[in-house]
Amino acid sequence: MRIRGARPDDAEALAAMWNVMIRETLFTFTTEEKSPGGIAAMIKDRPGAFWVADAPEPVGFVTYGQFRAGTGYAASVEHSIVLTQSAQGHGIGRALMTKAFGSAAQQGRHVMMAAISGTNPGAVAFHSALGFLPVGRLPEVGRKHDQWIDLILMQKMLSGR
Template sequence: MTVRTARAADAGAVARIANAVIRDTLITFTTDLRQPEDIARQIAARAPRFLVAERDGQVVGHATYGPFRTGPGYAHTAEHSIQLDERARGQGLGRALMARLEAVARDDGIHVLVAGISGANAGGIGFHARLGFAEVGRMPQVGRKAGQWLDLVLMQKILSPRPQAVPDTATASG
């Protein structure tokens, strides 16, 4: 298995994985299928923040991050997404993708990664918890798909430690 930066040529495989998740699950609230040309543009705009996992020469998963919210105060917070082909789940590929994505994010100056997870996706919530993400909020019934109201679970992981306070030497006795 290899984790690498995505290329435009990966857009079709990424679309296949994403569209299966959109069509067949409640993992994402969207019902709009992804088009390879749109994904190719996203890959170009986010490189090197768009990664794929390959197994036996086939793309079997992808992960990326982008802005959490607009405005300069949020510049060090990003929201990520990760999706795996159904047959690739439970084999450590998601962990490998996230380890690399977190390293890229740290290098990019990201302090906090946020995950917005469907409340119907117990596997995704557990996966993120095992990686050190903490649930920080739950928004009941904010999504709707397949005739169901769905909760949005917000999880976050702080990637860089909080700076230690430096004693004020001007007031320290000595």
């Protein structure tokens, strides 16, 4: 397994991975599936902020972008990480996140945020193990598949204060 920068030709495989999560889980509030063209544009727009795990084909990815709009938030990013089911539990997620931490810190980012569905306790445990701290819970702010979903916010400092 290797971690490398995402390429536009990864877009179809990455969209397929992401769309399984969108269709089949409450782990993302998103209901609109990702298109390969949209993923390719995201890869282009996020140089040094979109990483793929190959084993030897893509089995997961992590990407990050600015947490909120506006220049005051420029040093804070929010990430998305998606793994195929077969890739989970093998250290691939940790390797992707470690790459994202280093890349974001090199880019001068100070904080990485995780916005986690309240239906995904595994993601909370995963992020806790990586040093993220809980900073808030927003009850019933999301709705998907006729269910209200809490949003859990966690953050990790990437640089000293």
